[in-house]
Amino acid sequence: HVSVKSVRYRGPGAGSRASSGLLVGTSGNSLYEVDDVTNQSRELVGGHCLGRVTGVSEHPTEGHMFATCGEDSTVRVWTEGKASSLSTWRLGAPATCLQFAPDGKAVAVGLLRGE
Template sequence: MATGSLVTRAEGHAHGAVTAAAAHPTVEALAATAGTDGTLRLWDMEGRRCLSVAALSAPASCVAWSPDGSVLAVGSGEDTGGGFTREPAGAGTLTLLRADTLEAIHECSDASGSALAVKFSPNGALLALASADGRAYVYDARGGRFSLVYVLEHGE
């Protein structure tokens, strides 16, 4: 693998681009991908196969695992064909899913632009979403609440 050569080709996200990928924080052979086809997929990298698929409410632009690997955060927005850009109100969606079942446990659309990046704090207490609207949205992730606690304005 160190050579960078193609080991295998895994089929998935057939109707769109893969826009995000994240390795599981503790399980070496598990990864998640998300794409413009509006799906999140879990992959067994050793077995080289897709384990499960979740349909999302919009094209996905970013994905992150919680530090303990129990939750997946997916940022979405409208893909205009030229990438994820600033969009009308409600365009940026954050979806939280249970990693074991891919059941949606929380969804919100606080951002008025497409989600560009999503990241949990190292201790899992906070979750940050960067948006094309020029803001970062920070959520309290403790106890599965995912309540908005800060909006950081980047300005012009």
């Protein structure tokens, strides 16, 4: 049984899509995009980590890029259409949430232990 662990709104024109939708991280360590007009979903990333994807954030100026965090204590930056991450940072504890800075030059991450 796979459950939703993180959701982020994705505005029109982001990435390769003309309509808006949701980025959805799951307990099955995958990331999906769900179109809010057609309700169709597609897998963007399969196998983020060895646990759940707990956070997702779209890059504010590069709509084809997004970051994920997970129970495996990593943050990963992805681009649509690539099977592997562009960058991976190993953290000292499981991550629970993340957000790109408004200029896209940094990522703020919240850790399970409150940091």
